[in-house]
Amino acid sequence: xxxxxxxxxxxxxxxxxxxxxxxxxxxxxxxxxxxxxxxxxxxxxxxxxxxxxxxxxxxxxxxxxxxxxxxxxxxxxxxxxxxxxxxxxxxxxxxxxxxxxxxxxxxxxxxxxxxxxxxxxxxxxxxxxxxxxxxxxxxxxxxxxxxxxxxxxxxxxxxxxxxxxxxxxxxxxxxxxxxxxxxxxxxxxxxxxxxxxxxxxxxxxxxxxxxxxxxxxxxxxxxxxxxxxxxxxxxxxxxxxxxxxxxxxxxxxxxxxxxxxxxxxxxxxxxxxxxxxxxxxxxxxxxxxxxxxxx
Ligand SMILES: Cc1cc2nc3c(=O)[nH]c(=O)nc-3n(C[C@H](O)[C@H](O)[C@H](O)COP(=O)(O)OP(=O)(O)OC[C@H]3O[C@@H](n4cnc5c(N)ncnc54)[C@H](O)[C@@H]3O)c2cc1C
Numbered sequence: 054x055x056x057x058x059x060x061x062x063x064x065x066x067x068x069x070x071x072x073x074x075x076x077x078x079x080x081x082x083x084x085x086x087x088x089x090x091x092x093x094x095x096x097x098x099x100x101x102x103x104x105x106x107x108x109x110x111x112x113x114x115x116x117x118x119x120x121x122x123x124x125x126x127x128x129x130x131x132x133x134x135x136x137x138x139x140x141x142x143x144x145x146x147x148x149x150x151x152x153x154x155x156x157x158x159x160x161x162x163x164x165x166x167x168x169x170x171x172x173x174x175x176x177x178x179x180x181x182x183x184x185x186x187x188x189x190x191x192x193x194x195x196x197x198x199x200x201x202x203x204x205x206x207x208x209x210x211x212x213x214x215x216x217x218x219x220x221x222x223x224x225x226x227x228x229x230x231x232x233x234x235x236x237x238x239x240x241x242x243x244x245x246x247x248x249x250x251x252x253x254x255x256x257x258x259x260x261x262x263x264x265x266x267x268x269x270x271x272x273x274x275x276x277x278x279x280x281x282x283x284x285x286x287x288x289x290x291x292x293x294x295x296x297x298x299x300x301x302x303x304x305x306x307x308x309x310x311x312x313x314x315x316x317x318x319x320x321x322x323x324x325x326x327x328x329x330x331x332x333x334x335x336x337x338x339x340x341x342x343x344x345x346x347x348x
Contacts, residue, residue: 059101063090063134071120071129071346074112076176077308078267079316080120081346085128092209092233095130099204099231102128110345111231113150113181117269122316123347132180135233140164144241145199149234150180154187157237158251167242169197170250174258176270180232185341186219189254195219197237204231222274222341264301266309272323273306273338282306284336288329295322320344 058065065087071080085107089095102109108127112118132151138160139147146166148157154172157179161167171189172182179194183201186193198214205227218225226232262270273281285291285305293300297314300322301307308319308326327338 056105056107058085059087059098059105059128061087061089061098062094064088069129071112071115071118071124074129074131075115075118075120075269076267077119077269077314077316077319078310079122079314079319080118081122081124081316083125083127083129086131087128088131088133090134092135092204095132095135095204095231096207096209098128098130099229100207103207109229111150111180111184113178113184114153114176116177117181117185117187117342119269119316119319119342119344121320121344121346121348125346130231132178132231132233135180141236144239145236146239147234147236148179150178150183150232152179153177154179154182155251158247161237161239161242162244162247162251165241165244166239167247167250168240169194169237170247170254173251174254174262179235183232183235184224184226185343186222186224188222193219193221194235194237195224197239199236199238201232202234202236204233205229209233261304262307264303264307264309266299266301266311268301268307268309269342271306272308272340272342273326274341276336276338279336281338284330284334284338285326288326288333290326290329293322293325293329295325298322300326316346317348 068082069086135149135151137149158173171192182194186195200213282305291305296318298318299311301309
């Protein structure tokens with residue numbers, strides 16, 4: 054990149070290895086890794102990137118992200134300094150995109166509000182959760198959303214959830230959209246009940262999701278009416294390995310970094326798993342993990 058880097062009040066890193074920002078611990082460098090200070094700083098950054106013709110994307114905590122080995126051209130923006138959570142009355146809370154899921158659940162609990170306990174153990178930010186419509190036990194976070202605040206082009210927009218197209222682990226946005234905050238509708242709930250829900254979820258995850266190696270959780274979506282890990286097991290792929298990437302022996306929909314994996318290892322392993330499942334059961338698996346960057 055020969056242009057001078059953008060100027061921001063927050064923090065700006067050049068050639069930042071994305072392996073440091075993803076739970077799979079792989080990924081080449083982002084040309085620019087920017088941590089804006091606040092909304093004005095973010096808008097100024099986006100204006101500068103836009104006039105320099107540089108693309109951008111947002112990263113939450115990188116728990117659902119596979120960055121290719123060639124890294125990311127343009128800018129990766131982290132909203133880690135946007136983490137305010139506020140009560141808005143009538144059971145509603147506003148969470149900025151960088152707030153962590155468990156902190157949002159705990160905030161509701163302190164206000165006698167619940168109904169989002171299912172995100173307690175999903176690692177990551179509420180921005181990442183909304184972008185993925187993350188969920189568990191048949192629920193998705195966008196079912197609890199009233200509206201989304203986003204930076205679209207040069208302006209901040211509020212979209213009612215009825216104006217948004219979303220579904221199982223997906224939300225349609227325009228390229229370059231940056232989710233700034235989510236307004237959630239919670240329900241009155243005894244804090245002790247929320248505590249029980251949190252403990253149960255965290256315990257379940259400690260036993261089921263503790264696969265002993267870095268992962269991004271479920272690598273593939275469950276096809277309609279089917280369960281991805283069962284299809285992968287039936288195709289004999291549990292434990293399959295390419296380089297340092299392995300289908301976990303403990304949970305066959307988790308692809309793990311068993312040591313020294315590259316993004317290319319993960320991509321090849323994912324193709325191998327998809328082909329085996331297609332051959333064995335006739336079902337096409339689709340990645341839940343977002344694959345970004347260049348080879
Ligand atoms: C052990 C483990 C268990 C998991 N269990 C679950 C589970 O039960 N259910 C589930 O749904 N997921 C699960 N996941 C996956 C992951 O935790 C979720 O997808 C989570 O919501 C990702 O949040 P994040 O902040 O890390 O987002 P990232 O991984 O950083 O980003 C995910 C996507 O959202 C985009 N994005 C992030 N923030 C913004 C923003 N502010 N504006 C616009 N785009 C944005 C990114 O560009 C990327 O495309 C699990 C992962 C792990 C490692």
